[in-house]
Amino acid sequence: MASLKAGNLLAAREKFTRCLKAPVDRNQLNLGPLLLQEIVQHLESSVRPTLSTSFGEDILASLRELEDALCEASPVERPEGQSPSSILHQECLYYLNTYGTHLALISFYMRHDCMMEALTYLLNKDCPEEVFLEGVLQPSLERGRVGTLEGILEKLDPGLEACSRYLIASCQLLQRRGYFHTLYQLQQFMMDHVRAAMTCIRFFTHGASSYLQLGEQQRWLVRAKEHLRTYLQEQQGRGVGRRRSQVNSFRKAMSSSDVSRHMNTIELQLEVTRFLHRCETAASSKSPQTSTPSSKSGSSSPPTLFGGSPMKVEVACKVMLGGKNIEEGFGIAYRVIQDFQLEAQAVYMRAGQRLVRQRQYGAVRQLLKCVGESGTATKNDCDALILSCVSTADKSPADVSDRHFNDSRTGK
Template sequence: QHNSYYQECLFYLHSYGTNLAIISFYMRHDCMREALLHLLNKESPSELFIEGIFIPSYEGGKLHMLENLLETIDPGLESWGVYLIAACKYLQRKNYYHILYELQQFMKDHVRAAMTCIRFFTHGAKSYTELGGKQTWLLKIKDHLKVYLQEVSRSSGRKKMACTFRKKMSATDVSRHINTVDLQMEVTKFLHRCESSGTSQMTGSSLPTLFGNNNMKMDVACKVMLEGKNIEEGFGIAFRVLQDFQLEATDVYSKVAKQLVKRQKYSEIRQLLKCVNESGVAAKNDGDNIILNCLNEFKNIPAEDLDNLIQDMDSDENKVSK
């Protein structure tokens, strides 16, 4: 029971005040439930939720209390959907990713939560040694995606109104993402090991992962081949990256070969060609093209190594032209 002064203020606010003033008044007097119900009853815009309820809640350490009330008023959270999405966007703009992740978990918005975990994994890492220490995020991505798949398969049998605010994704896409995470785990373990053992030679400004665009994925494939003890060691993982994402394999192999020429590792180029030929999916001239790309770019390959590379060519015509 509130005193008469409180009632007077409330009467005045309801008569003359804005919705934000009313909501802020409720919040100041620890009447969060009333603030939320007022917001819903007036169908207030999401800015009002952010400014009047959400910001004061997390700044005052009452986010859990807010979440509990949202769930109590509407267990399915549907009536809060537009407000919760707005809160997520606000947190993203502010770079408050830890609060965002907590909110996404509360919302059971597993696909978006997985995307936030990807950011936690990749953001700010300067080496694969660092990424090696962040692999728990990869496990969390998988957990979110698996839970999402379970929920989708459970709800598909029931005739109920589809949830409107949680991000949707086809089962095929989810499975593909899970596969990407598995492959990224392998890449991370491999490159972490290479960095630890000192075989790693590449330094780049940005750290490529399989969560980037195709160019970045190609960089991952190159990195894996070049950073092992030899080409063969990383070829298997690189080959799977190329296959899974249907990348331009010849471009990647040529890029690797050029790096090997720069490092004067000519025998490794021959090993690369052997791996490519044995992979079973190389086109007839792939090996030749890799060598030709190298020869066109570098004129200073020692004669003996040059002869060896030319001998490795399949086409006599290419051999003669060189």
Template sequence: MLHLPEVVHRLFQLSTNPAENQLLRSGFYYEQCLYYLSAYGTHLALVSFYMRHNCVTEALTYLINKDCPEEVFVEGVLQPSLERGRLGVLQGIMEKLDPGLDSCVCYLIASCQFLQRRGFYHCLYQLQQFMMDHVRAAMTCIRFFAHGAASYVQLGAGLSSFFLPQTLAQRWLVKAKEHLKTYLQEQQGRGAGRKRSSVNSFRKTMSSSDVSRHMNTIELQLEVTRFLHRCETAAVSKSASTSPPSTKPSASLPTLFGGTPMKVEVACKVMLGGKNIEEGFGIAYRVIQDFQLDAPAVYVRAGQRLIRQRQFASVRQLLKCVGESGSATKSDCDALLLSCVAAADKAPAKELESLVLEIKSSENKVM
């Protein structure tokens, strides 16, 4: 701290050089502000003063030494760093001052919570990578995958990402898989990551079996994306001359990362998306098996859609695929047919009779 006699001494020794005088006066006022803020100001006021003068190291040192609340870090350090696009610089200084990040864990946790609340997911992802929180980083990548997508045409073409318009959406899934793979390696003792005791305790943990299951889901979603992109692109090309496709973003584009109803929708979408039922049934059946979905309910839902679209031949194809799947019973096939007949509204009598004749149980037949 600059004491009054020294201040007076420096003022009397001001140079005749205006630039040098300005520098001396700046130092003088800086020290005076520090003195009064330290004596009478709040933690936030002093930290904000440091940040305004680009003294990030001093601000962090003060925060750590004084054990300031997380709110002071978020408002006084994190937000100014974000506004100036200097989150990476902040991370570097934090690691230099506290290589193990043991003293900064509470600030990192508060930062992640703040970024998630504000929807700053790219900054959140950057911070998760810095903390080597691979599981949460993978979840963030999955969030990026279908954000803002209106259809699988966009997902496959790489036009769906609101954040990185020129990047293929599938790359986010590849990154997610890489994070999970790295996490598995670290769990098995083969990772070369930095040792951070406190940060490690904060990092999300997951069993090896759960990680493998998530990686399988990512692989299956990539296959679904490629298939539906090809199918929807072909459909759009056929109808382009009559009605241009809608590009309005949808918040509910079905993916395998949603709940059970969304997974059922994906299975139906794949089953009905190909040139014929056989083309997509294999992938749809894998979705049903991998997520232990109610297979008869999925078949019934798909069949009713076909009936409403008057695709009676496709209903028979669906029945054939279900019967050959090896897991469906005669009762399941009958339930599919009965639901289709019940959903048929003003369908041709010949088509209805053809479906009724496919019913195996005589008790279920309706003449």
């Protein structure tokens, strides 16, 4: 270190060969031995280089360093075009290439804003994904340079095939950490439209506790549908995006029929959202104290069509009961039942039971009327609905419930 601190770079190189060795595995996720890190840190920070090749003067190295600090030394001759910083930069590269790991060298490039060199080296050496994540992605996230990273990757690898495994690993890391906006940015860059659509759907549902809030976030559903439409066009050969000379296996694939089915789900969810947002807005304007409809249920999310069958049944019930009357929402609810092949009778019975508990007996009659006119319900279905409502009404005052259900039964 004395030779290095004195600026005798060649002498320092020769001496360090005796105490440093190249790593057996350059893919290790560390920055190399502490001595190497100390050398690089010193070169990066404070060395004033000389081109002395005299090894016999090393004993006086510390003295020379002190003299240099006390008086202004005369300029040292150096090769034309090389500044002190470029000489030190090359010296760091010598030590890192000779004794360092891939991560150590890539981290050095990234510290000095040499992202192009870092990525070129990483691709040429076919480094593991972990080296990319720790050496390139992490500092890019910390410095807000993900956009720069994307631009350089596209320049080095226009088809993104060579770097696809790094991009996939990056998406997985971002998802685990919950960095969904950066994940979405990366998915758009990768033109991974199916996964981007999934992320948009997550943005739509995340953090919402009512359809008042979902209504404010419905733009994400529109974006999701656009991503799927673009994917469908590309699959059919009409895409105008990045060249697709090879099979882009790193992008999520989906059949045309599945894409169309998901687009229909999104479109129906948009219709549900607009309807329930309008209903909840009207209700909150009439009763300002209930402007946060989900306050009783804590942070529970409202049901959407992106859940399983039980949640879809809940959506159908919510739509059926959400309007000014049953007829207003029955059409949309009926479409939900038909599109997802839900058990219609189970939906009607659940809706009827809720109306009975709320003592909305007039609405029960409307429900029976709509079910009967739907064209798919039989007389037995209507009877089963009435019996279900009567069973629920047993817990209500008998004089009220019996009179209303007898009226419903006789059609009065």
